[in-house]
Amino acid sequence: MRAVQTDPADVLRAAAWMLGAVLSFSAMAVGGRSVSFELDTFEIMMYRSLIGLVFVVCVAWLSGAHRTITTRQPGLHLLRNVFHFTGQNLWFFAITLIPLAQVFALEFTSPLWVLLLSPLILGEQMTRVRVLAACVGFIGILIVARPSPDSVNIGMLAAACAAIGFAGSIMFTKRLTRTETLTCILFWMTLSQSIFGLICAGLDGDIALPSAASVPWLVVIACGGLMAHFCLTTALSMAPATLVSPVDFTRLPLIAVIGLVVYDEPVDVFVILGAAIIFGGNYLNLWSETRKGRPAVARTR
Numbered sequence: 001m002r003a004v005q006t007d008p009a010d011v012l013r014a015a016a017w018m019l020g021a022v023l024s025f026s027a028m029a030v031g032g033r034s035v036s037f038e039l040d041t042f043e044i045m046m047y048r049s050l051i052g053l054v055f056v057v058c059v060a061w062l063s064g065a066h067r068t069i070t071t072r073q074p075g076l077h078l079l080r081n082v083f084h085f086t087g088q089n090l091w092f093f094a095i096t097l098i099p100l101a102q103v104f105a106l107e108f109t110s111p112l113w114v115l116l117l118s119p120l121i122l123g124e125q126m127t128r129v130r131v132l133a134a135c136v137g138f139i140g141i142l143i144v145a146r147p148s149p150d151s152v153n154i155g156m157l158a159a160a161c162a163a164i165g166f167a168g169s170i171m172f173t174k175r176l177t178r179t180e181t182l183t184c185i186l187f188w189m190t191l192s193q194s195i196f197g198l199i200c201a202g203l204d205g206d207i208a209l210p211s212a213a214s215v216p217w218l219v220v221i222a223c224g225g226l227m228a229h230f231c232l233t234t235a236l237s238m239a240p241a242t243l244v245s246p247v248d249f250t251r252l253p254l255i256a257v258i259g260l261v262v263y264d265e266p267v268d269v270f271v272i273l274g275a276a277i278i279f280g281g282n283y284l285n286l287w288s289e290t291r292k293g294r295p296a297v298a299r300t301r
Contacts, residue, residue, distance in 0.1 A: 010238040010239055011238075011239050011243065013238055014234075014235040014236075014238040014239035014243070014244050014247075015235075015244075015247050017231045017232070017234045017235035017238070018231065018232070018235045018244055018247040018248060019231075019247070019250065020227065020228075020231035021227075021228045021229075021231035021232045021235070021248065022247075022248060022250050022251045022254060023254075024224040024225070024227040024228035024231060025224070025228050025248075025251060026251060026254055026255050026258060027220055027221075027224040028220070028221050028224040028225055028228065029095055029100055029103070029104075029255060029258070030220075030258065030262065031217040031218070031220040031221040031224065032044060032091075032092045032095055032096075032221060033095050033096060033100075033263075034214070034217045035210065035214045035217045035218060035221070036092065036095070036096045038208060038210070038211060038214060039208055039210060039214065040201070040208075041089045041090075041092040041093050042089065042197055042200040042201035042203075043197070043201045043207060043208055044092050044218075044221065045085065045088060045089055045092070045193060045196070045197040045200075045201075046194060046197025046198050046200075046201045046207070047197075047210060047218045047221075047222075048197075048218060048221045048222045048225055049189075049190050049191075049193040049194040049196075049197050049222075050190075050194045050197075051218060051219060051222035051223075052186075052189075052190040052222045052223075052225055052226050053187075053190035053191055053194050055222065055223070055226060056183070056186050056187050056190050056226065057187070059183075060183050060187065065181065065183040066183070068180075068181040068183050068184055069181075069183060069184045069187050069188075070180065070184055072179070073176060073179060073180060076172050076175055076176050077176070077185075077188040077189075077192065078192065079168070079172050080168075080169055080172035080173055080176060080185075080189070081169075081188065081189055081192040081193055081196070082196075083165045083166075083167075083168030083169045083171075083172065084165065084166070084168075084169035084189070084193070085165075085192075085193050085196045085197075086162075086165040087161075087162045087163070087164070087165020087166045087168070087169060088162070088165070088193075089200075090158045090159070090161050090162035090165065091103070091107065091158075091159065091162040091166075093155075093158045094106075094155050094156075094158040094159035094162060096155075097153070097154065097155030097158070098153070098155035098156060098159065099259055099263075099265045100255045100256075100258065100259040100263070100265065101144065101252060101255055101256040101259050101265065101267070101271055102144070102145055102155075102156070102159070103155075103159045103255075104251050104252050104255045105141045105144040105145045105252055105274070106141070106145055106156060106159035106160045106162075106163060107159055107162055107163045107166065108137065108138075108141050108163070108248065108249055108251075108252065108278075109138065109141065109160065109163040110163040110164070110166040110167040110170065110248075111134055111137070111167075111246050111248065111249070112134055112138055112167075113163065113164060113167035113168075114167050114170050114171065115130065115131065115134050117167070117171055118171070118174075118240070121171045121175070124240045125240075127288075129284065129285065129288040130243065130246075130285060132281075132284065133246055133281045133282070133284045133285035133288075134246060134281070134285075135281075136277060136278075136280060136281030136284065137246055137249050137277070137278045137281035137282065139277055140249075140252075140273075140274040140275065140276070140277030140278035140280075140281065141252075141274065141278065142274075143270050143273055143274035143277065144252065144270060144271050144274035144275070146270060170232075170236070173185065173229075173232065173233055173236055174236045177233060177236055177237040182230060182233050182234065182237075185229075185233055186226060186229060186230065186233075189229065190226075232244075235247075243285065246281065246282055246285050247282060249278045249279075249281065249282050250278075250279070250282060252271075252274070252275050252278055253275040253278075253279070256271050256275065
């Protein structure tokens, strides 16, 4: 084993890209709730992926990036997109049933799965500070969600299971960034998930058409999804997944404010306290990595 060094400037750039993903995912949540009253989750995913596929193909063709779309990693693309399609459907389902802050809080368990699986799947080094930062963030999540046998419902279970799907997506995205371009990853994501969505939405023999009011929101969802994955994939190409993923915790305070302003979802003292603890875990992780100067990621020769 030997260490591959990551420049501290790349760590900060990766964090900035993840903040772009945070904003994009938040826009998706608002859009998803806005169209959920007339479209089911499979239909949302189908329209989102079809719109996204058109954008990806147009941009790739105009920029010449279509030449980088390859077929050399079909298995990894399939695994990544099955995990993501499952997680995203459960996520869209959960945001219609429970407060947005609670959905995001439960979703944020995905970095814990990343931390546990990264050494096995990605060969990344597990450090004490990274484990501590994830644990601190998870404590904050528990304070916000406050799960109990009486409070657990299908919405909470859907959000929790979505986190596992997103963790798998992160793992295989990181693997793909070693050999594939962003254009290639996004193309196969939108194409495969368009097919998945069409099949699942058509199982009941009735695919609903969006109303004129829903079309703009579907565009927001599609663009937000593409931007989120572009930002996420760029961040993962710059820094280890165990460092990049915890930055996503910053979505919680942002979505809590959105839920309060847009949907009149109350923000109580536990949400504020949990968000502060989550921010503390993120700050600890970033501070430690940049202070070391050149954080290491283990890999075999």
